[in-house]
Amino acid sequence: MDEKLFFKKLNNLSTSKDIFYFLSSLEAMSDTMAAGALQRISEVEVDDNGLKNPALLENKVFRALCFQFEFESSKLSNTGLLKALQALVKLRIDPQSTLMTSLISESQERLDRGQLTAEHLCSLGESLLELEGPSCATLEQIVNHMQERDFRRWSPREIAMVYRILQVTLRDRKQCQNLLNRLNSVTFHTVSQLSPNFTSVILNSLVVLRQTRAVLLVTALCKHSVKHVPYFTDHELVNVLEAFLYFGQKLQIFTEALERHIPESILTMHPRTVSKVMHYCCKKMILSKPIFDAVAEGFISNADRLTPDQIAAYIIPFGTLNYLPPSASSLFRKLEAVLHTRLRHFQSHTLLNLLHSCVLIQRYPINFLPKIFSPYFLQKLQAQPPGLNRVVMSQLTQLFLTVTLECPFYEGPKLLSKYQVKACPMLHSSPDVHLFKRVKTGLLYLLKKRIYFASEVSTPYFYVVDIEIKLDEEGLVLPAAQAEEVHRRIALCVDGQNRFCAHSHNLLGEEAIKQRHLQLLGYEVVQIPFFEIESLENTRKMADYLHKKIFPCTYGLSN
Numbered sequence: 001m002d003e004k005l006f007f008k009k010l011n012n013l014s015t016s017k018d019i020f021y022f023l024s025s026l027e028a029m030s031d032t033m034a035a036g037a038l039q040r041i042s043e044v045e046v047d048d049n050g051l052k053n054p055a056l057l058e059n060k061v062f063r064a065l066c067f068q069f070e071f072e073s074s075k076l077s078n079t080g081l082l083k084a085l086q087a088l089v090k091l092r093i094d095p096q097s098t099l100m101t102s103l104i105s106e107s108q109e110r111l112d113r114g115q116l117t118a119e120h121l122c123s124l125g126e127s128l129l130e131l132e133g134p135s136c137a138t139l140e141q142i143v144n145h146m147q148e149r150d151f152r153r154w155s156p157r158e159i160a161m162v163y164r165i166l167q168v169t170l171r172d173r174k175q176c177q178n179l180l181n182r183l184n185s186v187t188f189h190t191v192s193q194l195s196p197n198f199t200s201v202i203l204n205s206l207v208v209l210r211q212t213r214a215v216l217l218v219t220a221l222c223k224h225s226v227k228h229v230p231y232f233t234d235h236e237l238v239n240v241l242e243a244f245l246y247f248g249q250k251l252q253i254f255t256e257a258l259e260r261h262i263p264e265s266i267l268t269m270h271p272r273t274v275s276k277v278m279h280y281c282c283k284k285m286i287l288s289k290p291i292f293d294a295v296a297e298g299f300i301s302n303a304d305r306l307t308p309d310q311i312a313a314y315i316i317p318f319g320t321l322n323y324l325p326p327s328a329s330s331l332f333r334k335l336e337a338v339l340h341t342r343l344r345h346f347q348s349h350t351l352l353n354l355l356h357s358c359v360l361i362q363r364y365p366i367n368f369l370p371k372i373f374s375p376y377f378l379q380k381l382q383a384q385p386p387g388l389n390r391v392v393m394s395q396l397t398q399l400f401l402t403v404t405l406e407c408p409f410y411e412g413p414k415l416l417s418k419y420q421v422k423a424c425p426m427l428h429s430s431p432d433v434h435l436f437k438r439v440k441t442g443l444l445y446l447l448k449k450r451i452y453f454a455s456e457v458s459t460p461y462f463y464v465v466d467i468e469i470k471l472d473e474e475g476l477v478l479p480a481a482q483a484e485e486v487h488r489r490i491a492l493c494v495d496g497q498n499r500f501c502a503h504s505h506n507l508l509g510e511e512a513i514k515q516r517h518l519q520l521l522g523y524e525v526v527q528i529p530f531f532e533i534e535s536l537e538n539t540r541k542m543a544d545y546l547h548k549k550i551f552p553c554t555y556g557l558s559n
Helices: 003-010 016-024 031-045 054-058 060-071 078-090 098-112 118-135 138-147 156-169 177-188 196-208 215-231 234-246 252-265 271-283 289-305 308-320 328-345 348-360 366-372 375-383 390-406 433-447 509-520 539-550
Strands: 454-458 464-471 476-478 488-495 524-529
Touching: 003 016, 003 031, 016 031, 016 060, 031 060, 031 078, 054 060, 060 078, 060 098, 078 098, 078 118, 098 118, 098 138, 118 138, 118 156, 138 156, 156 177, 156 196, 177 215, 196 215, 196 234, 215 234, 215 252, 234 271, 252 271, 252 289, 271 289, 271 308, 289 308, 289 328, 308 328, 308 348, 308 509, 328 348, 328 366, 348 366, 348 375, 348 390, 348 509, 366 390, 390 509, 433 464, 433 488, 433 539, 488 509, 509 524, 524 539
Parallel strands: 488 524
Antiparallel strands: 454 464, 464 476, 464 488
């Protein structure tokens, strides 16, 4: 049969039974046709869990195909030899079998004689990576042969294969940086031709090979990945997200592509992929309501199948970015049910992070706090990395402060004073220096003297107030150092962009809880957000703004 017709018919068959029936009707076939048949069998019979039907390996047609490759390997074409090897690797044929050792030995001999083209070298490299892993010595030999070829003529597949091999074999990155520079340069001009798989493979290799200077290539690949978002496999999307994080890339069009894709795919997407998407959003401070709403629905449906780490990865970003989805009541009911049945399976630090994130958005884990504040749990926290460092103790302190201020009905164990900290090292709490200076200048213009306000004031209650103004009973401003006759305390929160979600007016969870607690502690909280003052042109306008914001009725100065 003509090869073109053969492959057309073969590719229309979707079961091994149909393929074997078709093959048995042929009198003869070339080695490339036989290799193509093995490849088609591997495509229809192998999934993520391996070989669907191991019995097919005993089929007489299958064994006849293998016989040809086992005993006539020296007569095979390069294409037939290497395609057959790839298919048999995918079918999980025993690497120590006579069939596999014969094909590998023949491939090695042709490699030694320099008889393999770049495409054949790629096929051999893919098979050996799958079969023997990165320790395979032949991989370096393949790279050496590839270097002798003209990079500019390589296909996208060949480029991706070289990256993959370099990723696992390169021991001295500096020594091969010239090779990587050439490869990066050639790849830049082929980005538009890359498939979803090759885009993911190359980005992952650039991360592993720490190619932080390949800025143009990385940027081009990240932009190119946008159109592939609906077509990435779970594993490929994880690689792309990791590259965005590693190289500090953030593209609005990529977020928009995720917002279209995630809601449609959430119920079939692997939990590891969903966890990585949420990790990406959290690290980039991207509050995407379409993504978060979909993940909430996915959690409600699939929580019982998630690992403790995946549960934390799904939920913590809601607290970090201070967002309650429409399904919040169902979401947290489900979380509580899961915690009740699986609490002992959580690592201590994972559990603390999870419960702390809940209180940021006013979801109070009252039933689990006795465990958190117990000496046994605190000892476990201390014994496991990172131990009881300042961040961990701040989380414990904030949990305790939350139940004290917001849950007066809580009657369980308290957090011992030795585990409490006096100041909160919140990740995004430091005020924007430029913004802070402008506000202080405006206040000085308004109040005339610097003694009437204090900046970065440590309170006895864990939090640091950006700017504090004290008033007496008549509403007159007191000197900041005065401790007597203080009737009201005003806390100015100078909120720069670092305290909000990206491109949003939504406060981060850690700042929202701080302002909530300051109010409960008796402060009058006045928020000074960046987006209200960035357009104020001069000190006079800033002072007028602060006057209306802080003293909406009137104000005066004490003598």
